[in-house]
Amino acid sequence: MNAPAYNFAYLDEQTKRMIRRAILKAIAIPGYQVPFASREMPMPYGWGTGGVQVTAAILGPADVLKVIDQGSDDTTNAVSIRKFFGRTAGVRTTTHTTEATVIQTRHRVPETPLKAGQILVYQVPIPEPLRFLEPRETETRRMHALEEYGLVHVKLYEDIARHGHIATTYAYPVKVAGRYVMDPSPIPKFDNPKLSNSDALQLFGAGREKRIYAIPPHTAVVSLDFEDHPFEQWRHPASCALCGDDASFLDEVITDDRGGRMFVCSDTDHCESRRAAPSQPTVQDAEVARG
Amino acid sequence: MTPVDTPLLIAEGLSKWYGRQLGCRDVSFELHEGEVLAIVGESGSGKSTLLRILAGLMEADAGCVRYRMRDGVTRDVAALSEAERRFLFRTDWGYVHQDPAAGLRMAVSAGANVGERLMAIGERHYGRIRGTALDWLTRVEIDTGRIDEPPTRYSGGMRQRLQIARNLVTGPRLVFMDEPTGGLDVSVQARLLDLLRGLVAELGLAAVVVTHDLAVARLLSQRILVMKGGAVIESGLTDQVLDDPREPYTQLLVSSILPP
Numbered sequence A: 001m002n003a004p005a006y007n008f009a010y011l012d013e014q015t016k017r018m019i020r021r022a023i024l025k026a027i028a029i030p031g032y033q034v035p036f037a038s039r040e041m042p043m044p045y046g047w048g049t050g051g052v053q054v055t056a057a058i059l060g061p062a063d064v065l066k067v068i069d070q071g072s073d074d075t076t077n078a079v080s081i082r083k084f085f086g087r088t089a090g091v092r093t094t095t096h097t098t099e100a101t102v103i104q105t106r107h108r109v110p111e112t113p114l115k116a117g118q119i120l121v122y123q124v125p126i127p128e129p130l131r132f133l134e135p136r137e138t139e140t141r142r143m144h145a146l147e148e149y150g151l152v153h154v155k156l157y158e159d160i161a162r163h164g165h166i167a168t169t170y171a172y173p174v175k176v177a178g179r180y181v182m183d184p185s186p187i188p189k190f191d192n193p194k195l196s197n198s199d200a201l202q203l204f205g206a207g208r209e210k211r212i213y214a215i216p217p218h219t220a221v222v223s224l225d226f227e228d229h230p231f232e233q234w235r236h237p238a239s240c241a242l243c244g245d246d247a248s249f250l251d252e253v254i255t256d257d258r259g260g261r262m263f264v265c266s267d268t269d270h271c272e273s274r275r276a277a278p279s280q281p282t283v284q285d286a287e288v289a290r291g
Numbered sequence B: 001m002t003p004v005d006t007p008l009l010i011a012e013g014l015s016k017w018y019g020r021q022l023g024c025r026d027v028s029f030e031l032h033e034g035e036v037l038a039i040v041g042e043s044g045s046g047k048s049t050l051l052r053i054l055a056g057l058m059e060a061d062a063g064c065v066r067y068r069m070r071d072g073v074t075r076d077v078a079a080l081s082e083a084e085r086r087f088l089f090r091t092d093w094g095y096v097h098q099d100p101a102a103g104l105r106m107a108v109s110a111g112a113n114v115g116e117r118l119m120a121i122g123e124r125h126y127g128r129i130r131g132t133a134l135d136w137l138t139r140v141e142i143d144t145g146r147i148d149e150p151p152t153r154y155s156g157g158m159r160q161r162l163q164i165a166r167n168l169v170t171g172p173r174l175v176f177m178d179e180p181t182g183g184l185d186v187s188v189q190a191r192l193l194d195l196l197r198g199l200v201a202e203l204g205l206a207a208v209v210v211t212h213d214l215a216v217a218r219l220l221s222q223r224i225l226v227m228k229g230g231a232v233i234e235s236g237l238t239d240q241v242l243d244d245p246r247e248p249y250t251q252l253l254v255s256s257i258l259p260p
């Protein structure tokens, strides 16, 4: 056969098998970083080539794919990755969390609770949670092997000493299944509790650093903290200006050059679904009603 | 023998070669709880080699190091699992490097430097960790108002005192020191020596102190090993050896004819 080989979801079958083996190992050892032979993908590393390779390895023709970037389905990054798989795998794509079987994400966990059978694939820039204080790879590997995680608390200690509270708001370190400390990727710590005991499978891919790790369904994930400075979820204390939700994670949007701003749901699908449902009054509606 | 009579550390026939270069040869001694041993000798005589072997940082080619653990059982240090050895190293042992930067985390605050060992052994209460760190800074005469500064902003003497506090916070029974006053100004050296002497006495610490400075040996140690060309050529009570050296080499050392 001389024609260029067609590979479902871009990667050749052998590469996909290699990645699936890494994924299976990652699932077998929750939170453990499994090295894999990361391939060049036709996009820059910053675009989540680790997540893209994981998605490519698990995608089947019947899957329905959703891609989100900071909660939005519409950024250049999200649109490009969605198109890439639409083109190379011909799978159906969606923006609805409930319809998707595979969701690739950068920096957020959807607001809608995930269900059994769904897979959430995270794009990871820096997989090593101990890297910030220990640059030596041999040493961090030994620390994981021997469960020496004091350094994570050194980082949290520094936060409190400097700011009076744990100021880490993204990539907040967690311990998975009581064993491995893991970087949940730069999701807001607001999303950390959603990692624990999820019905869905969660996979993490780091392309540049060639690591895959996983949280199997129904796995305990604990955010690390101090007894006298317990982990706290954080969101802007406001309601979404579009759908009125006062419990979702909000983005601050600058509305003009005179300091005007408003808060809207970071999860656009969540926000749109709420607005489409007629029973949900918006903040504006509420204000009009009050006024 | 009662536990107190049992040595804390036993070195037996320790030898180390760097290829064809001898590091140290057939060194044996015993160290008891609360005892300070000085290892002296000119540069290149094998002091650091011996110290690194004792502390389990390097493997000996021959001989063994045995240590009486906190549970009273004396064990071959080389036969400990890596996890046990690392645990020992940051709980019951201390290691003070000549260069404080080698023993400190220069990028984090003094408080975190002192608190790290506590966090490593499972302390999870910020207030208690900070309280202990403040207490230790006071004990090593560092202004507690500087607890949140990184050691990069400390003077050489302060860094060395911080390194000592970082090591002592878990209440180790044995501390290894490699030229702890080396590289410091003379006036700073004197203050550090006083502090070390006070802490060692107060805490009942055992220590192995490597130094080329006989004044340090005299002030800190009860017993001394004199090394030359990788071998121990003379040993005994520090005052006796320094006041009345038998070996010509030791006599030269004492009369300061040999360069440090």
Ligand SMILES: Nc1ncnc2c1ncn2[C@@H]1O[C@H](COP(=O)(O)OP(=O)(O)O)[C@@H](O)[C@H]1O
Binding pocket: B018, B021, B022, B023, B024, B041, B042, B043, B044, B045, B046, B047, B048, B049, B050
């Ligand atoms: N890593 C090494 N490789 C080769 N030779 C070494 C090494 N470390 C020390 N030596 C040699 O071993 C001998 C003892 O060195 P060392 O233990 O550092 O002495 P001291 O601490 O008394 O100055 C010296 O001849 C030194 O050059």
Ligand SMILES: [Mg+2]
Binding pocket: B047, B048, B049
């Ligand atoms: Mg030396």
Ligand SMILES: [Zn+2]
Binding pocket: A240, A241, A242, A243, A244, A245, A264, A265, A270, A271, A272, A274
């Ligand atoms: Zn909304």
